[in-house]
Amino acid sequence: QGRPQGLLRISVPMVFGRLHVSPLVPSFLRRYPDIQLDMAMDDRMVDLVEGGYDLAVRIGNLPGNSMVARRIAPCRVVMCASPAYLAEYGAPSHPADLARHNCLCYSYYRGGAYWTFHGPQGEIRVQPRGNYQVNNSEARRDALLAGLGICEMPTFIVGPDLAAGRLLPVLTDYPLPLHAIHAVFPERRRLPAKARAFIDFLDERLGGDAPLWDEGLPPSVLSPQTGKPS
Structure with a gap:
């Protein structure tokens, strides 16, 4: 729970990971040089506990009660x-x-x-x-x-x-x-410092209700959606 360090294993969706997470990795590792990042990019749903992952980025349907989710950004x-x-x-x-x-x-x-x-x-x-x-x-x-x-x-x-x-x-x-982008992690008493550091970093760079990829969208796309959340 002190300085973020050690092996951090994460799972991210293929395209979102390539377009929006991968470009942030160098900055993250420069900020936390004692972390070794192992990132798996795959659109298939993986079992975090069974696969030995510390956290995952999920879009859309969230996992069951054994996971904790933190919302990062909307996904229109x-x-x-x-x-x-x-x-x-x-x-x-x-x-x-x-x-x-x-x-x-x-x-x-x-x-x-x-x-x-x-x-x-x-x-x-x-x-x-x-x-x-x-x-x-x-x-x-x-x-x-x-x-x-x-x-x-x-x-x-x-x-x-x-x-x-x-x-x-x-x-x-x-x-x-409606969809949202979440960071999810196994239910634990305390989230390891390395995982918390990565989630906070994602939130810092990608978080909020007006993500960078939505800049310049037509008003008809940005208007509030009335669809049910997913």
Whole structure:
């Protein structure tokens, strides 16, 4: 519980880890030179205790009661497509219109096989169908930018594309469930100093309700979502 030191094993989602955690590692290790960081990037859910991890970054659904969670930042999720795709196929005006679109699917999505929207009359569930499914959302971004289809994406991946107009938001009147980015760790009497140092560092660099990746987003994306938290 004194000076942060020793081996720190963490698990982070692949794309979020590569885009937003990995760039911070050098600064973290310069601040805490007595820590040896072992970071595993994987979109699959891992058991922290069984895997010997000190903490994990989780987005969306949180683990059970054996874990403690600390919220770091919001994670906005936006239905979007490229201007070229929308010019060719039109923009959906209701979630049901997605049945006529090429939906790009994420293999590891833990919310189930459906996309869930929240409209004036309540919840709307749509089963996405399309010709491309992949277990990496940067690959889905590539397909979006190429005009292959339409899908929901977190702004921590496509925020700059939305801000620059390379992708356009659609169905903004039907928000997707609210998400957040959390640091989670096994329930203990005391959190080791090395783990607390990393969580505090993440909060310092990425925390708050206005994360850097949401700068410049269209007002329709930044407007308060009414969807239920997830």
